[in-house]
Structures are given as C-alpha cells and as structure tokens.
Amino acid sequence: MRFLLFTLYAPLGSLGDIAVGERRMGWARPGRSAIFGLVAAAQGIDRKNDPAHLALETGLFYAVKTDAPGQPFIDYHTAQMPKAKRDRVFATRREELAADDLNTVLSSREWRSDAFFTIALWLRPNSQLDLSDIKAALHRPFFTLYLGRKSAPLGLPLNAQIVEADNIITAFAARMQTVEEEAVLKQVDAASHPEIAFDNDAEGAPTAWRVERRRDAIVSRTRWQFGDRLEGIASPDRSKP
Numbered sequence: 001m002r003f004l005l006f007t008l009y010a011p012l013g014s015l016g017d018i019a020v021g022e023r024r025m026g027w028a029r030p031g032r033s034a035i036f037g038l039v040a041a042a043q044g045i046d047r048k049n050d051p052a053h054l055a056l057e058t059g060l061f062y063a064v065k066t067d068a069p070g071q072p073f074i075d076y077h078t079a080q081m082p083k084a085k086r087d088r089v090f091a092t093r094r095e096e097l098a099a100d101d102l103n104t105v106l107s108s109r110e111w112r113s114d115a116f117f118t119i120a121l122w123l124r125p126n127s128q129l130d131l132s133d134i135k136a137a138l139h140r141p142f143f144t145l146y147l148g149r150k151s152a153p154l155g156l157p158l159n160a161q162i163v164e165a166d167n168i169i170t171a172f173a174a175r176m177q178t179v180e181e182e183a184v185l186k187q188v189d190a191a192s193h194p195e196i197a198f199d200n201d202a203e204g205a206p207t208a209w210r211v212e213r214r215r216d217a218i219v220s221r222t223r224w225q226f227g228d229r230l231e232g233i234a235s236p237d238r239s240k241p
Contacts, residue, residue, distance in 0.1 A: 002131055002163075003164075004161070005171065005172070006119050006159060008035075008116075008147065009156045009181075010115070010146070010153065011114060011155050012151075013070075013149075014110065014111050014152060015147075015148055024110065026112060031216035039056060039134055039138070040053055041145055042143070043134070043142060047221045047222065049221075056129070057218040059127035059129040061121065061198070061205075062121060062202075063119070063120040063168050063196055063197065063198035064118070064198075067117060068185065068189055069189070071113045074109070075110075076107075077107045078104060080102045081102065081105050082101050116184065132162065135161075135162055139160060161175055165204075169196075195233055196235070198231065200229075200230040205234075206234045207234065210232075211232055212231050
C-alpha cells in the first residue's frame with residue numbers, strides 16, 4: 001500500500017470544533033475536513049468548487065498521529081463586524097471596517113500552542129486521485145497554508161513523503177523525520193505513547209481501542225455543511241494492525 005505522510009506543526013494553531021455563537025472551542029487533533037481543506041488549498045482548489053472537495057472526501061482515507069498534543073489556552077476575542085445584509089459582500093477586511101453599521105462581536109476562542117501531528121493519506125478503492133500530485137502540491141502550495149486560522153502560519157515545512165507499507169502503523173514508522181522536526185520534538189511536550197486516529201472503515205488501519213463520532217466529513221464546502229464520521233483511536237506503539 002502507498003501512503004502519503006506529512007507533518008503539521010505551528011507555534012500557535014486552532015483545531016476548530018463545531019463553532020456556534022460566542023464560544024469557539026477546538027479539538028485536540030486536526031479534523032478530517034480541516035486536513036482535506038489544507039490539501040485543497042495547496043492544490044489551488046477554491047472553496048466554491050464542491051466537486052473537487054467531494055473528490056477528496058470520497059477518494060482518500062485519513063489518519064493522524066499526535067506526536068505532541070500541545071498546550072490549549074483560551075483567548076478572549078473582540079472584533080468589529082458590519083451587520084449581515086443580503087447581497088452585500090466585502091472583498092477585504094478594510095472594506096468591512098469602512099461600513100457605517102459596525103457592531104462589536106465578543107467571543108472566546110481556543111488555541112493550542114506547540115502541537116505537532118503527522119498526517120497520513122491513502123487512496124480508497126476506485127479513487128481517481130493521485131498521491132504524487134498531492135505531494136507535489138504540498139511541496140509548492142498554491143494558497144498560503146496555516147493551522148486553523150490565517151494568523152497561525154506553519155512552523156515547519158510539511159515535508160511530504162510517499163512510503164510503501166503493509167499498514168498504517170508501519171507507514172508512520174517508515175517516515176523519515178528531518179533534523180528540524182527532531183529538534184522541535186525535543187523542545188515541545190512530546191507524547192510518550194502517541195495516539196493515532198483514523199477513518200474507522202479504513203483499509204490498513206489497526207483495531208480501534210475506542211471509536212468516536214465526529215462531524216467533520218465534507219458534505220458541501222459552499223454551504224459549510226459537514227456530516228458525521230466514525231473515527232477509530234489506537235496507539236501505534238502498542239497495537240497490531
């Protein structure tokens with residue numbers, strides 16, 4: 001089996017949960033839709049291109065290994081926003097602030113510092129995608145990539161690699177870390193027994209210790225709609241595929 005693996009690290013990042021109202025909390029690891037959004041951005045796929053986003057959703061299996069969980073903290077956030085009006089669209093933040101009907105919006109937003117993850121993607125049966133094309137896009141992304149919010153730039157190159165392995169556990173073990181990645185992991189609070197989370201229906205995945213339900217399956221990027229998905233959790237150090 002062929003796996004595409006890459007790292008995801010930022011000094012500050014936000015791993016957004018379902019966000020409604022004033023409390024904008026986050027997950028402890030990246031969601032499937034967030035990673036597919038990052039892949040789409042690297043390939044130059046616009047949010048309005050629903051067919052391309054659905055091709056990623058239906059064409060790839062997904063797994064994430066938490067190398068360092070990071071430290072969560074809450075930011076009390078204030079922002080000025082104009083009232084929402086039908087058929088009124090602002091091209092820039094400057095245009096928003098120039099409106100004459102600004103309101104102050106208060107929110108609590110969760111961030112995570114020094115979190116480090118390794119992502120794995122591999123093809124579903126009958127997928128029309130090409131892992132080599134995705135790897136090339138991650139090396140030279142079309143849009144700027146960030147971890148959750150635009151104010152959270154990545155702290156390391158993604159260092160995308162394609163490895164051949166019998167299953168996801170051996171694929172994670174086969175990926176070669178760079179000197180810079182090793183240096184960062186020595187400085188942050190690295191996990192002693194990193195957990196992996198994966199699509200529960202994935203081929204090449206281990207037997208799950210537990211199964212969680214997450215709403216991060218892409219239904220429509222245009223309408224910001226996401227569906228439920230079952231995610232298995234295991235440890236690559238102490239599990240057998």
